[in-house]
Amino acid sequence: MLSILSGDLVKQLDADFIAQQGISSLELMESAAKNFCTWFRGNFVPSEHRLFVFSGPGNNGGDGVAIARLLCHEVKAVTLLVFEEKENCSMDYRLNFERLPDQVEVTSVDKFDFKFEETDIVLDAIFGVGINRPIDGVYRWVVEKLNALEAIKVAIDIPSGIPADDVLDGEAFKADHTVTFQFPKFSLFFPEHAVYTGKVHVVDIGIPDTFLSRYQDNKYFLQAKDIPALHKRFHAFSHKGDFGKIMLFGGSLGKVGAMVLSSKAALRTGSGLVHVQIADAERMIMQTAVPEVMVAGAQEIKRLEAFDALGIGPGWGTEVDLSFYSSILKRFHKPVVIDADGLNLLAKKPEMLQFVPKGSILTPHVKEFERLVGNVSSHKERLLKAQQFAGEYGVFLILKGAFTSISTPDGKQYFNSTGNQYMATAGSGDVLTGMITAFLGQGYNPLQAALCGVFHHGLAGELAGKQKRRGVIASDIIACIPQTFLELDIP
Numbered sequence: 027m028l029s030i031l032s033g034d035l036v037k038q039l040d041a042d043f044i045a046q047q048g049i050s051s052l053e054l055m056e057s058a059a060k061n062f063c064t065w066f067r068g069n070f071v072p073s074e075h076r077l078f079v080f081s082g083p084g085n086n087g088g089d090g091v092a093i094a095r096l097l098c099h100e101v102k103a104v105t106l107l108v109f110e111e112k113e114n115c116s117m118d119y120r121l122n123f124e125r126l127p128d129q130v131e132v133t134s135v136d137k138f139d140f141k142f143e144e145t146d147i148v149l150d151a152i153f154g155v156g157i158n159r160p161i162d163g164v165y166r167w168v169v170e171k172l173n174a175l176e177a178i179k180v181a182i183d184i185p186s187g188i189p190a191d192d193v194l195d196g197e198a199f200k201a202d203h204t205v206t207f208q209f210p211k212f213s214l215f216f217p218e219h220a221v222y223t224g225k226v227h228v229v230d231i232g233i234p235d236t237f238l239s240r241y242q243d244n245k246y247f248l249q250a251k252d253i254p255a256l257h258k259r260f261h262a263f264s265h266k267g268d269f270g271k272i273m274l275f276g277g278s279l280g281k282v283g284a285m286v287l288s289s290k291a292a293l294r295t296g297s298g299l300v301h302v303q304i305a306d307a308e309r310m311i312m313q314t315a316v317p318e319v320m321v322a323g324a325q326e327i328k329r330l331e332a333f334d335a336l337g338i339g340p341g342w343g344t345e346v347d348l349s350f351y352s353s354i355l356k357r358f359h360k361p362v363v364i365d366a367d368g369l370n371l372l373a374k375k376p377e378m379l380q381f382v383p384k385g386s387i388l389t390p391h392v393k394e395f396e397r398l399v400g401n402v403s404s405h406k407e408r409l410l411k412a413q414q415f416a417g418e419y420g421v422f423l424i425l426k427g428a429f430t431s432i433s434t435p436d437g438k439q440y441f442n443s444t445g446n447q448y449m450a451t452a453g454s455g456d457v458l459t460g461m462i463t464a465f466l467g468q469g470y471n472p473l474q475a476a477l478c479g480v481f482h483h484g485l486a487g488e489l490a491g492k493q494k495r496r497g498v499i500a501s502d503i504i505a506c507i508p509q510t511f512l513e514l515d516i517p
Protein backbone atom coordinates (compact mmCIF):
# COMPACT_ATOMS: atom_id res chain seq x y z
CA MET A 27 0.00 0.00 0.00
CA LEU A 28 1.26 3.46 -0.87
CA SER A 29 2.80 5.29 2.11
CA ILE A 30 2.13 8.95 2.70
CA LEU A 31 5.39 10.56 3.78
CA SER A 32 6.16 13.83 5.51
CA GLY A 33 7.92 16.54 3.48
CA ASP A 34 11.24 15.69 5.21
CA LEU A 35 10.96 11.97 4.51
CA VAL A 36 10.20 12.69 0.84
CA LYS A 37 13.45 14.64 0.59
CA GLN A 38 15.30 11.77 2.25
CA LEU A 39 13.73 9.22 -0.08
CA ASP A 40 14.60 11.27 -3.18
CA ALA A 41 18.17 11.74 -2.03
CA ASP A 42 18.58 8.01 -1.26
CA PHE A 43 17.03 7.00 -4.57
CA ILE A 44 19.33 9.30 -6.50
CA ALA A 45 22.40 8.11 -4.56
CA GLN A 46 21.62 4.39 -4.71
CA GLN A 47 20.27 4.13 -8.25
CA GLY A 48 22.94 6.32 -9.77
CA ILE A 49 20.32 8.52 -11.38
CA SER A 50 20.52 12.29 -11.23
CA SER A 51 17.96 14.61 -9.67
CA LEU A 52 17.57 16.10 -13.16
CA GLU A 53 16.50 12.70 -14.51
CA LEU A 54 14.00 12.35 -11.67
CA MET A 55 12.61 15.79 -12.55
CA GLU A 56 12.39 14.78 -16.21
CA SER A 57 10.50 11.64 -15.27
CA ALA A 58 8.08 13.65 -13.07
CA ALA A 59 7.54 16.16 -15.88
CA LYS A 60 6.98 13.42 -18.48
CA ASN A 61 4.41 11.70 -16.29
CA PHE A 62 2.68 15.00 -15.69
CA CYS A 63 2.45 15.44 -19.48
CA THR A 64 0.87 12.00 -19.82
CA TRP A 65 -1.75 13.03 -17.29
CA PHE A 66 -2.23 16.32 -19.15
CA ARG A 67 -2.80 14.60 -22.50
CA GLY A 68 -5.32 12.26 -20.86
CA ASN A 69 -7.33 15.20 -19.52
CA PHE A 70 -7.04 17.90 -22.17
CA VAL A 71 -6.67 18.13 -25.93
CA PRO A 72 -3.35 20.06 -25.95
CA SER A 73 -3.92 21.73 -29.34
CA GLU A 74 -7.00 23.50 -27.97
CA HIS A 75 -5.19 25.36 -25.20
CA ARG A 76 -2.60 28.05 -24.56
CA LEU A 77 -0.38 27.22 -21.60
CA PHE A 78 0.91 29.69 -19.01
CA VAL A 79 3.50 28.18 -16.67
CA PHE A 80 4.31 30.19 -13.53
CA SER A 81 7.68 28.93 -12.29
CA GLY A 82 9.16 29.63 -8.87
CA PRO A 83 12.89 29.44 -8.04
CA GLY A 84 13.10 25.85 -6.75
CA ASN A 85 12.60 22.39 -8.20
CA ASN A 86 8.83 22.86 -8.43
CA GLY A 87 9.64 25.70 -10.81
CA GLY A 88 12.10 23.34 -12.53
CA ASP A 89 9.25 20.87 -13.10
CA GLY A 90 7.31 23.70 -14.72
CA VAL A 91 10.20 24.61 -17.04
CA ALA A 92 10.60 20.96 -18.12
CA ILE A 93 6.84 20.67 -18.73
CA ALA A 94 6.85 23.86 -20.83
CA ARG A 95 9.54 22.28 -23.05
CA LEU A 96 7.80 18.90 -23.28
CA LEU A 97 4.41 20.35 -24.25
CA CYS A 98 5.45 23.30 -26.41
CA HIS A 99 4.98 21.48 -29.72
CA GLU A 100 1.52 20.20 -28.81
CA VAL A 101 -0.30 23.16 -27.29
CA LYS A 102 -1.37 26.36 -29.10
CA ALA A 103 1.32 28.41 -27.34
CA VAL A 104 3.43 28.32 -24.16
CA THR A 105 4.46 31.24 -22.01
CA LEU A 106 6.85 30.68 -19.11
CA LEU A 107 6.44 33.25 -16.36
CA VAL A 108 9.49 33.75 -14.16
CA PHE A 109 9.95 35.47 -10.81
CA GLU A 110 13.72 35.40 -10.27
CA GLU A 111 16.95 35.79 -12.20
CA LYS A 112 18.23 32.36 -13.25
CA GLU A 113 21.25 32.72 -10.93
CA ASN A 114 18.87 32.66 -7.97
CA CYS A 115 17.16 29.44 -9.06
CA SER A 116 17.95 25.80 -8.25
CA MET A 117 20.52 23.90 -10.31
CA ASP A 118 17.93 21.67 -11.98
CA TYR A 119 15.80 24.71 -12.78
CA ARG A 120 18.76 26.32 -14.54
CA LEU A 121 19.68 23.16 -16.46
CA ASN A 122 16.12 22.91 -17.72
CA PHE A 123 16.01 26.59 -18.55
CA GLU A 124 19.04 26.17 -20.82
CA ARG A 125 17.19 23.46 -22.75
CA LEU A 126 14.17 25.64 -23.57
CA PRO A 127 13.35 25.81 -27.29
CA ASP A 128 12.34 29.06 -29.01
CA GLN A 129 8.68 28.07 -29.00
CA VAL A 130 8.53 28.86 -25.28
CA GLU A 131 8.10 32.57 -24.68
CA VAL A 132 9.74 33.67 -21.45
CA THR A 133 8.35 36.68 -19.58
CA SER A 134 8.95 38.13 -16.17
CA VAL A 135 5.78 38.20 -14.03
CA ASP A 136 6.06 41.96 -13.53
CA LYS A 137 5.85 42.50 -17.30
CA PHE A 138 2.90 40.17 -17.85
CA ASP A 139 -0.57 41.54 -18.67
CA PHE A 140 -2.59 38.76 -16.93
CA LYS A 141 -5.14 38.53 -19.76
CA PHE A 142 -6.51 35.03 -20.17
CA GLU A 143 -9.06 33.38 -22.40
CA GLU A 144 -11.50 30.78 -21.01
CA THR A 145 -9.60 27.87 -22.53
CA ASP A 146 -6.18 28.99 -21.28
CA ILE A 147 -4.47 26.70 -18.81
CA VAL A 148 -2.44 28.13 -15.94
CA LEU A 149 0.15 25.77 -14.43
CA ASP A 150 1.20 26.59 -10.92
CA ALA A 151 4.86 25.58 -10.57
CA ILE A 152 5.69 28.34 -8.10
CA PHE A 153 6.32 26.34 -4.92
CA GLY A 154 6.08 22.68 -4.07
CA VAL A 155 6.92 20.85 -0.88
CA GLY A 156 9.94 23.09 -0.34
CA ILE A 157 7.82 26.02 0.83
CA ASN A 158 9.06 27.09 4.24
CA ARG A 159 7.09 30.25 5.07
CA PRO A 160 3.85 31.98 4.07
CA ILE A 161 4.08 33.56 0.62
CA ASP A 162 4.39 37.34 0.44
CA GLY A 163 5.61 40.12 -1.85
CA VAL A 164 5.47 39.42 -5.57
CA TYR A 165 4.53 35.74 -4.98
CA ARG A 166 1.43 36.65 -3.03
CA TRP A 167 0.56 39.38 -5.50
CA VAL A 168 0.69 36.91 -8.41
CA VAL A 169 -1.21 34.16 -6.58
CA GLU A 170 -3.98 36.58 -5.60
CA LYS A 171 -4.18 37.91 -9.15
CA LEU A 172 -4.40 34.38 -10.58
CA ASN A 173 -7.05 33.38 -8.06
CA ALA A 174 -9.22 36.28 -9.18
CA LEU A 175 -8.98 35.44 -12.91
CA GLU A 176 -10.88 32.88 -15.01
CA ALA A 177 -8.77 30.12 -16.58
CA ILE A 178 -8.25 26.40 -16.11
CA LYS A 179 -5.87 26.06 -13.19
CA VAL A 180 -3.59 23.15 -12.46
CA ALA A 181 -1.19 22.95 -9.51
CA ILE A 182 1.96 20.89 -9.83
CA ASP A 183 2.64 18.67 -6.79
CA ILE A 184 0.77 20.96 -4.36
CA PRO A 185 -0.94 24.35 -4.72
CA SER A 186 1.72 26.97 -4.05
CA GLY A 187 1.50 28.31 -0.53
CA ILE A 188 0.23 25.14 1.14
CA PRO A 189 2.83 23.40 3.31
CA ALA A 190 3.16 19.63 2.78
CA ASP A 191 2.25 18.62 6.36
CA ASP A 192 0.52 21.62 7.88
CA VAL A 193 -2.46 23.90 7.66
CA LEU A 194 -2.14 26.90 5.34
CA ASP A 195 -1.17 30.19 6.90
CA GLY A 196 -1.97 33.07 4.52
CA GLU A 197 -2.74 32.68 0.83
CA ALA A 198 -2.35 29.85 -1.70
CA PHE A 199 -3.05 29.13 -5.37
CA LYS A 200 -6.61 27.96 -6.03
CA ALA A 201 -6.45 25.03 -8.44
CA ASP A 202 -9.10 23.10 -10.33
CA HIS A 203 -6.73 20.13 -10.36
CA THR A 204 -3.71 19.23 -8.25
CA VAL A 205 -1.37 16.73 -9.86
CA THR A 206 0.77 15.43 -7.04
CA PHE A 207 3.89 13.33 -7.50
CA GLN A 208 4.21 9.75 -6.26
CA PHE A 209 1.69 10.01 -3.40
CA PRO A 210 -0.68 12.66 -2.05
CA LYS A 211 0.97 15.03 0.38
CA PHE A 212 -0.59 14.83 3.87
CA SER A 213 -2.04 18.36 3.82
CA LEU A 214 -4.02 17.63 0.64
CA PHE A 215 -6.40 15.65 2.87
CA PHE A 216 -7.32 18.64 5.04
CA PRO A 217 -10.80 20.08 4.40
CA GLU A 218 -9.31 23.50 5.11
CA HIS A 219 -7.51 23.12 1.76
CA ALA A 220 -10.43 21.88 -0.33
CA VAL A 221 -10.91 25.24 -2.07
CA TYR A 222 -7.24 25.25 -3.08
CA THR A 223 -6.63 21.69 -4.24
CA GLY A 224 -9.60 21.03 -6.56
CA LYS A 225 -9.51 17.42 -7.70
CA VAL A 226 -6.38 15.59 -6.56
CA HIS A 227 -4.58 13.23 -8.98
CA VAL A 228 -1.53 11.15 -8.14
CA VAL A 229 1.10 10.50 -10.83
CA ASP A 230 4.12 8.27 -10.60
CA ILE A 231 7.63 9.63 -11.00
CA GLY A 232 9.26 6.32 -11.64
CA ILE A 233 10.45 5.29 -8.17
CA PRO A 234 9.60 1.57 -7.93
CA ASP A 235 7.24 0.30 -5.21
CA THR A 236 9.98 -1.93 -3.77
CA PHE A 237 12.06 1.15 -3.04
CA LEU A 238 9.11 3.23 -1.81
CA SER A 239 8.05 0.52 0.63
CA ARG A 240 11.27 1.01 2.62
CA TYR A 241 9.93 4.36 3.80
CA GLN A 242 7.04 4.27 6.25
CA ASP A 243 5.35 6.98 8.22
CA ASN A 244 2.36 4.97 9.51
CA LYS A 245 0.13 6.74 6.99
CA TYR A 246 -1.21 5.00 3.91
CA PHE A 247 -3.26 5.83 0.85
CA LEU A 248 -5.90 3.18 0.08
CA GLN A 249 -6.30 2.55 -3.65
CA ALA A 250 -8.16 0.08 -5.88
CA LYS A 251 -5.09 -2.12 -6.31
CA ASP A 252 -4.97 -2.76 -2.54
CA ILE A 253 -8.53 -4.05 -2.26
CA PRO A 254 -8.60 -7.54 -3.85
CA ALA A 255 -6.00 -8.91 -1.40
CA LEU A 256 -8.13 -7.73 1.54
CA HIS A 257 -11.16 -9.76 0.47
CA LYS A 258 -12.13 -13.23 1.63
CA ARG A 259 -12.89 -15.76 -1.07
CA PHE A 260 -15.98 -17.98 -1.01
CA HIS A 261 -16.42 -21.26 -2.86
CA ALA A 262 -19.19 -23.16 -4.60
CA PHE A 263 -20.21 -24.92 -1.38
CA SER A 264 -20.37 -21.76 0.74
CA HIS A 265 -23.69 -21.49 2.56
CA LYS A 266 -25.72 -18.73 4.18
CA GLY A 267 -23.84 -19.23 7.44
CA ASP A 268 -20.49 -18.52 5.76
CA PHE A 269 -21.77 -15.15 4.66
CA GLY A 270 -22.56 -14.23 8.22
CA LYS A 271 -25.47 -13.56 10.49
CA ILE A 272 -25.68 -9.98 11.64
CA MET A 273 -27.97 -7.84 13.78
CA LEU A 274 -28.52 -4.12 13.42
CA PHE A 275 -29.79 -1.95 16.29
CA GLY A 276 -31.50 1.36 15.48
CA GLY A 277 -34.61 2.75 13.80
CA SER A 278 -36.55 4.52 16.54
CA LEU A 279 -40.04 5.84 15.82
CA GLY A 280 -39.90 7.93 12.63
CA LYS A 281 -36.34 6.87 11.83
CA VAL A 282 -36.79 3.36 10.54
CA GLY A 283 -35.49 4.58 7.18
CA ALA A 284 -31.98 4.44 8.62
CA MET A 285 -32.44 0.71 9.30
CA VAL A 286 -33.96 0.14 5.88
CA LEU A 287 -30.82 1.64 4.33
CA SER A 288 -28.32 -0.13 6.62
CA SER A 289 -29.93 -3.53 6.27
CA LYS A 290 -30.32 -3.28 2.48
CA ALA A 291 -26.68 -2.18 2.19
CA ALA A 292 -25.63 -5.18 4.33
CA LEU A 293 -27.56 -7.56 2.08
CA ARG A 294 -26.08 -6.00 -1.06
CA THR A 295 -22.63 -6.42 0.50
CA GLY A 296 -23.27 -10.11 0.81
CA SER A 297 -24.64 -10.68 4.31
CA GLY A 298 -26.21 -14.13 4.67
CA LEU A 299 -28.81 -13.21 7.30
CA VAL A 300 -29.76 -9.78 8.55
CA HIS A 301 -31.82 -9.18 11.71
CA VAL A 302 -32.85 -5.72 12.89
CA GLN A 303 -33.92 -4.54 16.30
CA ILE A 304 -36.30 -1.61 15.82
CA ALA A 305 -39.21 0.18 17.52
CA ASP A 306 -42.30 -2.06 17.51
CA ALA A 307 -44.40 0.50 15.65
CA GLU A 308 -41.94 0.39 12.75
CA ARG A 309 -42.11 -3.35 12.02
CA MET A 310 -44.63 -3.10 9.23
CA ILE A 311 -42.67 -0.46 7.33
CA MET A 312 -39.44 -2.39 7.76
CA GLN A 313 -40.77 -5.70 6.55
CA THR A 314 -42.55 -4.14 3.63
CA ALA A 315 -39.48 -2.15 2.58
CA VAL A 316 -36.99 -5.02 2.92
CA PRO A 317 -38.69 -8.44 2.97
CA GLU A 318 -35.29 -10.19 3.11
CA VAL A 319 -34.68 -8.81 6.62
CA MET A 320 -35.90 -10.37 9.87
CA VAL A 321 -37.12 -8.25 12.73
CA ALA A 322 -35.52 -9.52 15.93
CA GLY A 323 -37.69 -10.62 18.85
CA ALA A 324 -36.77 -10.98 22.53
CA GLN A 325 -35.31 -14.42 21.84
CA GLU A 326 -32.68 -13.17 19.37
CA ILE A 327 -31.77 -10.24 21.57
CA LYS A 328 -31.18 -12.62 24.47
CA ARG A 329 -28.90 -14.84 22.37
CA LEU A 330 -26.60 -12.20 20.90
CA GLU A 331 -23.61 -14.53 20.76
CA ALA A 332 -25.34 -16.42 17.96
CA PHE A 333 -24.60 -13.44 15.69
CA ASP A 334 -21.31 -12.88 13.89
CA ALA A 335 -21.41 -9.09 14.07
CA LEU A 336 -23.58 -6.25 15.33
CA GLY A 337 -24.12 -2.78 13.89
CA ILE A 338 -25.38 -0.24 16.39
CA GLY A 339 -26.83 3.21 16.04
CA PRO A 340 -28.42 4.34 12.76
CA GLY A 341 -31.67 6.15 13.62
CA TRP A 342 -31.60 4.75 17.16
CA GLY A 343 -32.48 8.07 18.84
CA THR A 344 -30.88 9.30 22.03
CA GLU A 345 -33.69 8.11 24.29
CA VAL A 346 -32.37 4.55 24.27
CA ASP A 347 -32.20 2.87 27.67
CA LEU A 348 -28.49 3.06 28.46
CA SER A 349 -28.55 -0.10 30.56
CA PHE A 350 -29.87 -1.96 27.51
CA TYR A 351 -27.06 -0.48 25.39
CA SER A 352 -24.46 -1.38 28.03
CA SER A 353 -25.78 -4.91 28.25
CA ILE A 354 -25.37 -5.37 24.48
CA LEU A 355 -21.77 -4.19 24.65
CA LYS A 356 -20.99 -6.33 27.69
CA ARG A 357 -22.62 -9.50 26.39
CA PHE A 358 -21.14 -9.44 22.91
CA HIS A 359 -17.47 -10.39 22.80
CA LYS A 360 -16.71 -9.79 19.14
CA PRO A 361 -16.07 -6.48 17.37
CA VAL A 362 -19.16 -4.38 16.64
CA VAL A 363 -19.79 -1.37 14.42
CA ILE A 364 -21.01 1.78 16.16
CA ASP A 365 -22.42 4.77 14.29
CA ALA A 366 -24.69 7.78 14.67
CA ASP A 367 -26.77 7.66 17.87
CA GLY A 368 -24.70 4.71 19.08
CA LEU A 369 -21.84 7.23 19.19
CA ASN A 370 -23.90 10.13 20.48
CA LEU A 371 -24.95 7.98 23.44
CA LEU A 372 -21.31 7.12 24.16
CA ALA A 373 -20.51 10.83 24.06
CA LYS A 374 -23.31 11.41 26.59
CA LYS A 375 -21.99 8.65 28.86
CA PRO A 376 -18.25 8.20 28.16
CA GLU A 377 -17.92 5.62 31.00
CA MET A 378 -19.58 3.19 28.61
CA LEU A 379 -16.61 3.37 26.24
CA GLN A 380 -14.83 0.81 28.43
CA PHE A 381 -17.47 -1.80 27.48
CA VAL A 382 -16.98 -1.41 23.72
CA PRO A 383 -15.48 -4.74 22.57
CA LYS A 384 -11.83 -4.45 21.54
CA GLY A 385 -11.34 -4.20 17.79
CA SER A 386 -14.74 -2.58 17.29
CA ILE A 387 -15.24 -0.06 14.48
CA LEU A 388 -16.57 3.42 15.26
CA THR A 389 -17.74 5.52 12.31
CA PRO A 390 -18.27 9.16 13.35
CA HIS A 391 -18.60 12.09 11.00
CA VAL A 392 -16.75 15.18 12.14
CA LYS A 393 -19.50 16.45 14.47
CA GLU A 394 -20.06 13.07 16.09
CA PHE A 395 -16.32 12.76 16.61
CA GLU A 396 -16.09 16.12 18.31
CA ARG A 397 -18.94 15.13 20.62
CA LEU A 398 -16.67 12.28 21.71
CA VAL A 399 -13.37 14.14 22.04
CA GLY A 400 -14.21 17.83 22.28
CA ASN A 401 -13.68 20.63 19.78
CA VAL A 402 -10.55 20.89 17.67
CA SER A 403 -9.05 23.83 15.82
CA SER A 404 -7.90 22.06 12.64
CA HIS A 405 -8.25 18.81 10.74
CA LYS A 406 -4.63 18.04 11.56
CA GLU A 407 -5.51 18.12 15.25
CA ARG A 408 -8.64 16.07 14.57
CA LEU A 409 -6.58 13.36 12.88
CA LEU A 410 -4.15 13.32 15.78
CA LYS A 411 -7.04 12.93 18.23
CA ALA A 412 -8.51 10.16 16.09
CA GLN A 413 -5.22 8.29 16.28
CA GLN A 414 -5.02 8.78 20.06
CA PHE A 415 -8.64 7.67 20.51
CA ALA A 416 -8.11 4.49 18.50
CA GLY A 417 -5.04 3.63 20.58
CA GLU A 418 -6.63 4.46 23.94
CA TYR A 419 -9.80 2.40 23.40
CA GLY A 420 -8.37 -0.32 21.17
CA VAL A 421 -10.82 0.45 18.35
CA PHE A 422 -10.75 1.30 14.65
CA LEU A 423 -11.87 4.90 14.28
CA ILE A 424 -13.31 5.81 10.91
CA LEU A 425 -13.52 9.56 10.53
CA LYS A 426 -15.94 10.14 7.66
CA GLY A 427 -15.81 12.81 4.97
CA ALA A 428 -13.72 13.45 1.88
CA PHE A 429 -10.63 11.20 2.17
CA THR A 430 -12.20 9.26 5.05
CA SER A 431 -9.47 8.19 7.47
CA ILE A 432 -9.24 4.89 9.30
CA SER A 433 -7.15 5.05 12.48
CA THR A 434 -6.08 1.72 13.93
CA PRO A 435 -5.31 0.72 17.53
CA ASP A 436 -1.63 0.24 16.60
CA GLY A 437 -1.17 3.81 15.44
CA LYS A 438 -1.64 3.51 11.68
CA GLN A 439 -3.82 5.78 9.61
CA TYR A 440 -5.29 4.92 6.21
CA PHE A 441 -6.80 7.50 3.85
CA ASN A 442 -9.48 6.47 1.38
CA SER A 443 -9.28 7.50 -2.25
CA THR A 444 -12.89 6.87 -3.32
CA GLY A 445 -16.03 8.95 -2.85
CA ASN A 446 -17.34 12.32 -3.93
CA GLN A 447 -19.36 15.29 -2.76
CA TYR A 448 -22.58 13.74 -4.06
CA MET A 449 -22.41 11.32 -1.11
CA ALA A 450 -23.09 14.18 1.28
CA THR A 451 -26.75 13.17 1.44
CA ALA A 452 -29.02 11.90 4.20
CA GLY A 453 -28.49 8.24 4.98
CA SER A 454 -25.21 7.62 3.18
CA GLY A 455 -23.55 7.01 6.55
CA ASP A 456 -26.21 4.40 7.37
CA VAL A 457 -25.23 2.60 4.17
CA LEU A 458 -21.60 2.47 5.33
CA THR A 459 -22.61 0.99 8.70
CA GLY A 460 -24.50 -1.81 6.96
CA MET A 461 -21.60 -2.52 4.62
CA ILE A 462 -18.92 -2.72 7.30
CA THR A 463 -21.13 -4.85 9.56
CA ALA A 464 -21.72 -7.18 6.62
CA PHE A 465 -17.97 -7.61 6.04
CA LEU A 466 -17.36 -8.25 9.76
CA GLY A 467 -20.14 -10.84 9.69
CA GLN A 468 -18.48 -12.58 6.74
CA GLY A 469 -15.42 -13.18 8.89
CA TYR A 470 -13.25 -10.29 7.76
CA ASN A 471 -10.98 -8.99 10.51
CA PRO A 472 -11.84 -5.44 11.63
CA LEU A 473 -9.09 -3.82 9.54
CA GLN A 474 -10.18 -5.66 6.39
CA ALA A 475 -13.84 -4.87 7.11
CA ALA A 476 -13.11 -1.18 7.69
CA LEU A 477 -10.91 -0.77 4.62
CA CYS A 478 -13.16 -2.75 2.28
CA GLY A 479 -16.29 -1.07 3.66
CA VAL A 480 -14.97 2.44 3.21
CA PHE A 481 -13.49 1.77 -0.22
CA HIS A 482 -16.51 -0.01 -1.71
CA HIS A 483 -18.88 2.58 -0.20
CA GLY A 484 -16.94 5.43 -1.83
CA LEU A 485 -16.75 3.57 -5.13
CA ALA A 486 -20.51 2.93 -5.05
CA GLY A 487 -20.93 6.68 -4.48
CA GLU A 488 -18.75 7.42 -7.50
CA LEU A 489 -20.72 5.04 -9.69
CA ALA A 490 -23.99 6.58 -8.52
CA GLY A 491 -22.54 10.06 -9.03
CA LYS A 492 -21.70 9.29 -12.66
CA GLN A 493 -25.38 8.70 -13.34
CA LYS A 494 -27.02 11.18 -11.02
CA ARG A 495 -24.53 13.80 -9.81
CA ARG A 496 -26.12 15.93 -7.08
CA GLY A 497 -29.34 13.96 -7.47
CA VAL A 498 -27.71 10.95 -5.73
CA ILE A 499 -29.67 9.62 -2.74
CA ALA A 500 -28.48 6.94 -0.32
CA SER A 501 -30.58 4.28 -2.08
CA ASP A 502 -28.64 4.94 -5.31
CA ILE A 503 -25.40 4.21 -3.46
CA ILE A 504 -26.85 0.89 -2.30
CA ALA A 505 -27.98 0.06 -5.83
CA CYS A 506 -24.38 0.50 -7.02
CA ILE A 507 -22.76 -1.74 -4.36
CA PRO A 508 -22.92 -4.92 -6.50
CA GLN A 509 -21.20 -3.12 -9.37
CA THR A 510 -18.24 -2.29 -7.11
CA PHE A 511 -17.48 -6.01 -6.84
CA LEU A 512 -17.55 -6.26 -10.63
CA GLU A 513 -15.33 -3.21 -11.08
CA LEU A 514 -12.73 -4.60 -8.68
CA ASP A 515 -13.11 -8.13 -10.02
CA ILE A 516 -14.02 -9.57 -6.61
CA PRO A 517 -15.86 -12.89 -7.08
Ligand SMILES: NC(=O)C1=CN([C@@H]2O[C@H](COP(=O)(O)OP(=O)(O)OC[C@H]3O[C@@H](n4cnc5c(N)ncnc54)[C@H](OP(=O)(O)O)[C@@H]3O)[C@@H](O)[C@H]2O)[C@@H](O)CC1
Pocket residue numbers: 036040054055058082083084085086087088089116152153154155156157158159160161162165182183184207208231
Ligand atom coordinates in the same frame (compact mmCIF):
# COMPACT_ATOMS: atom_id res chain seq x y z
N1 LIG B 1 10.44 12.98 -5.75
C1 LIG B 1 10.00 14.19 -5.73
O1 LIG B 1 9.29 14.53 -4.82
C2 LIG B 1 10.35 15.12 -6.79
C3 LIG B 1 10.08 16.46 -6.62
N2 LIG B 1 10.16 17.33 -7.57
C4 LIG B 1 9.71 18.68 -7.39
O2 LIG B 1 10.49 19.37 -6.47
C5 LIG B 1 9.66 20.12 -5.58
C6 LIG B 1 10.40 20.48 -4.36
O3 LIG B 1 11.44 21.30 -4.76
P1 LIG B 1 12.29 22.17 -3.76
O4 LIG B 1 12.67 21.36 -2.59
O5 LIG B 1 13.35 22.80 -4.54
O6 LIG B 1 11.24 23.22 -3.24
P2 LIG B 1 10.22 24.24 -3.97
O7 LIG B 1 8.89 23.85 -3.51
O8 LIG B 1 10.44 24.37 -5.41
O9 LIG B 1 10.55 25.65 -3.27
C7 LIG B 1 11.77 25.91 -2.71
C8 LIG B 1 12.29 27.24 -3.18
O10 LIG B 1 11.41 28.25 -2.81
C9 LIG B 1 12.01 29.16 -1.86
N3 LIG B 1 10.95 29.45 -0.91
C10 LIG B 1 10.33 28.61 -0.05
N4 LIG B 1 9.28 29.22 0.54
C11 LIG B 1 9.23 30.47 0.02
C12 LIG B 1 8.37 31.58 0.21
N5 LIG B 1 7.33 31.53 1.04
N6 LIG B 1 8.61 32.71 -0.48
C13 LIG B 1 9.64 32.79 -1.33
N7 LIG B 1 10.49 31.77 -1.55
C14 LIG B 1 10.29 30.62 -0.90
C15 LIG B 1 13.22 28.46 -1.35
O11 LIG B 1 14.27 29.33 -1.11
P3 LIG B 1 14.61 30.03 0.25
O12 LIG B 1 14.16 31.46 0.04
O13 LIG B 1 13.88 29.37 1.37
O14 LIG B 1 16.07 29.95 0.36
C16 LIG B 1 13.59 27.59 -2.57
O15 LIG B 1 14.29 28.36 -3.51
C17 LIG B 1 8.49 19.21 -5.40
O16 LIG B 1 7.37 19.85 -4.89
C18 LIG B 1 8.29 18.73 -6.82
O17 LIG B 1 7.52 19.64 -7.55
C19 LIG B 1 10.48 16.84 -8.93
O18 LIG B 1 11.22 17.75 -9.61
C20 LIG B 1 11.25 15.57 -8.98
C21 LIG B 1 10.93 14.58 -8.03
Ligand SMILES: Nc1ncnc2c1ncn2[C@@H]1O[C@H](COP(=O)(O)OP(=O)(O)O)[C@@H](O)[C@H]1O
Pocket residue numbers: 391426427428429430444445446447448449450451452453454455456457458483
Ligand atom coordinates in the same frame (compact mmCIF):
# COMPACT_ATOMS: atom_id res chain seq x y z
N1 LIG C 1 -17.34 15.28 -0.06
C1 LIG C 1 -17.30 13.97 0.20
N2 LIG C 1 -16.38 13.19 -0.37
C2 LIG C 1 -16.35 11.86 -0.11
N3 LIG C 1 -17.21 11.23 0.71
C3 LIG C 1 -18.15 11.96 1.30
C4 LIG C 1 -18.26 13.36 1.08
N4 LIG C 1 -19.28 13.82 1.82
C5 LIG C 1 -19.80 12.74 2.46
N5 LIG C 1 -19.13 11.63 2.15
C6 LIG C 1 -19.37 10.27 2.68
O1 LIG C 1 -20.76 10.09 2.88
C7 LIG C 1 -21.01 9.51 4.17
C8 LIG C 1 -21.84 10.48 5.01
O2 LIG C 1 -22.06 9.93 6.26
P1 LIG C 1 -22.89 10.67 7.41
O3 LIG C 1 -22.39 12.05 7.56
O4 LIG C 1 -22.90 9.80 8.60
O5 LIG C 1 -24.31 10.73 6.73
P2 LIG C 1 -25.76 10.40 7.34
O6 LIG C 1 -25.70 10.72 8.79
O7 LIG C 1 -26.66 11.29 6.58
O8 LIG C 1 -26.00 8.97 7.05
C9 LIG C 1 -19.65 9.21 4.77
O9 LIG C 1 -19.27 7.89 4.50
C10 LIG C 1 -18.73 10.18 4.06
O10 LIG C 1 -17.41 9.71 3.99
Ligand SMILES: [K+]
Pocket residue numbers: 086150151152153154181182183184185186
Ligand atom coordinates in the same frame (compact mmCIF):
# COMPACT_ATOMS: atom_id res chain seq x y z
K1 LIG D 1 2.88 24.16 -7.12
